[in-house]
Amino acid sequence: ALSMVAGNVFIPRLSRVLGDLAAHGRVVQQLKRTYIGLAVVSGALVWGLGWLLMRYGYGPAFFELTSLWPWLALLIVVRVVAAKYGVQLTALGQQTVRSVVNMFSLTATVLLILCAATMDLGLSGVIGALVVSSMVVLLAYRYKLKSVEKFA
Numbered sequence: 172a173l174s175m176v177a178g179n180v181f182i183p184r185l186s187r188v189l190g191d192l193a194a195h196g197r198v199v200q201q202l203k204r205t206y207i208g209l210a211v212v213s214g215a216l217v218w219g220l221g222w223l224l225m226r227y228g229y230g231p232a233f234f235e236l237t238s239l240w241p242w243l244a245l246l247i248v249v250r251v252v253a254a255k256y257g258v259q260l261t262a263l264g265q266q267t268v269r270s271v272v273n274m275f276s277l278t279a280t281v282l283l284i285l286c287a288a289t290m291d292l293g294l295s296g297v298i299g300a301l302v303v304s305s306m307v308v309l310l311a312y313r314y315k316l317k318s319v320e321k322f323a
Contacts, residue, residue: 173213174254177205178261185262199259206255210248218244242298249305256312263319272311280304 181202188194221240225233257269283304287296 173209174251178254178258181258182262185259202255202258206251210251213251214244214248217247239294239298242295246298246302246305249302249309253305253309253312256309256316259316260312265319268315272308276304276308279307
């Protein structure tokens with residue numbers, strides 16, 4: 172949720188400074204620091220405190236799920252970093268790219284989850300599928316951003 176709030180702050184700021192290369196670079200650096208900070212803090216909290224939620228929030232019957240928290244932390248980190256690139260693309264007017272990438276990602280996610288379920292990989296396989304599809308989104312956003320920034 173914090174990455175969406177940060178996006179709503181940075182999209183107009185980035186859009187306003189598109190014509191000024193130096194100002195745009197400064198805002199991109201602020202964006203990068205903000206999102207890396209969000210990724211690190213969110214990932215660390217989930218990884219470091221997830222076991223507390225399992226132990227005291229849900230009880231001993233769910234304590235086995237503690238092993239999933241590092242994977243959930245990784246998922247959050249990847250998604251927050253991908254969101255940083257998504258914010259930049261939106262500020263550059265590339266919403267269509269984001270929509271297309273997200274539609275392909277949704278399809279790939281469903282297929283990967285079905286594969287994980289078919290191969291009986293359990294919840295860790297499902298979370299792994301989510302991490303992989305989120306990483307593909309991150310890489311696709313980054314690739315498109317590199318090609319668009321040359322002309323921005």
